[in-house]
Amino acid sequence: xxxxxxxxxxxxxxxxxxxxxxxxxxxxxxxxxxxxxxxxxxxxxxxxxxxxxxxxxxxxxxxxxxxxxxxxxxxxxxxxxxxxxxxxxxxxxxxxxxxxxxxxxxxxxxxxxxxxxxxxxxxxxxxxxxxxxxxxxxxxxxxxxxxxxxxxxxxxxxxxxxxxxxxxxxxxxxxxxxxxxxxxxxxxxxxxxxxxxxxxxxxxxxxxxxxxxxxxxxxxxxxxxxxxxxxxxxxxxxxxxxxxxxxxxxxxxxxxxxxxxxxxxxxxxxxxxxxxxxxxxxxxxxxxxxxxxxxxxxxxxxxx
Numbered sequence: 487x488x489x490x491x492x493x494x495x496x497x498x499x500x501x502x503x504x505x506x507x508x509x510x511x512x513x514x515x516x517x518x519x520x521x522x523x524x525x526x527x528x529x530x531x532x533x534x535x536x537x538x539x540x541x542x543x544x545x546x547x548x549x550x551x552x553x554x555x556x557x558x559x560x561x562x563x564x565x566x567x568x569x570x571x572x573x574x575x576x577x578x579x580x581x582x583x584x585x586x587x588x589x590x591x592x593x594x595x596x597x598x599x600x601x602x603x604x605x606x607x608x609x610x611x612x613x614x615x616x617x618x619x620x621x622x623x624x625x626x627x628x629x630x631x632x633x634x635x636x637x638x639x640x641x642x643x644x645x646x647x648x649x650x651x652x653x654x655x656x657x658x659x660x661x662x663x664x665x666x667x668x669x670x671x672x673x674x675x676x677x678x679x680x681x682x683x684x685x686x687x688x689x690x691x692x693x694x695x696x697x698x699x700x701x702x703x704x705x706x707x708x709x710x711x712x713x714x715x716x717x718x719x720x721x722x723x724x725x726x727x728x729x730x731x732x733x734x735x736x737x738x739x740x741x742x743x744x745x746x747x748x749x750x751x752x753x754x755x756x757x758x759x760x761x762x763x764x765x766x767x768x769x770x771x772x773x774x775x776x777x778x779x780x781x782x783x784x785x786x787x788x789x790x
């Protein structure tokens with residue numbers, strides 16, 4: 487791919503959104519580390535997403551879709567091809583009795599909007615920092631709730647560039663996964679089927695979950711959130727803690743002293759530091775407990 491030629495082509499397709507060459511991604515993700523995107527686009531409309539997707543497919547250019555970067559690690563060498571970031575697609579509202587939210591809206595904001603509308607069902611999401619698109623991608627969940635429990639349907643772009651609606655029961659839900667991990671679809675919009683509820687009770691539940699999150703999680707440092715999936719019948723954080731790993735560092739990356747399931751960027755960590763510490767944690771827990779920790783975080787891009 488010739489970056490300059492591709493950029494010129496995309497200028498004709500992205501007229502309302504933003505487009506940049508050799509864009510640093512470090513400050514666009516929660517870990518505050520990582521390299522550059524060859525080309526970075528932040529579309530403003532569904533049509534722009536459709537045009538970028540079709541262009542990338544027709545020209546055999548890698549396309550990486552990024553939400554607000556809360557659950558990703560971008561390697562120090564950056565990402566080749568086009569990075570499409572959905573952060574400007576944040577509209578939400580009520581349509582046909584369903585709460586709809588565009589892919590770039592934060593799932594926290596969707597839960598707050600549900601409260602404003604006196605709708606219950608999204609309380610579990612009030613502390614999840616990712617976007618709606620990311621929440622569908624990984625079937626995000628917390629405190630006993632998951633996206634699959636409340637998603638009625640999703641508007642998506644398929645691999646042929648067509649806009650289609652997929653019903654919730656078509657999305658091959660699993661623990662922290664869905665059909666969207668296949669890379670064959672891009673989420674544009676989620677439609678949630680929620681129920682009328684008592685706003686005082688909804689707010690009380692959200693306040694309690696927010697307190698639990700803020701009191702237990704190391705939100706004072708950049709991080710990718712919970713690094714590992716929950717092993718069957720166990721808790722990753724407990725295994726890491728019992729392995730004596732809290733406070734362990736590689737470079738500027740550290741296993742959180744507050745919550746062992748988190749790795750934080752404590753001092754200008756590189757992605758290499760972070761990934762190296764993940765590998766060390768996995769190896770140590772495997773040796774001590776014979777448990778294979780599987781990462782929840784998405785690792786993207788190339789080594790420096």
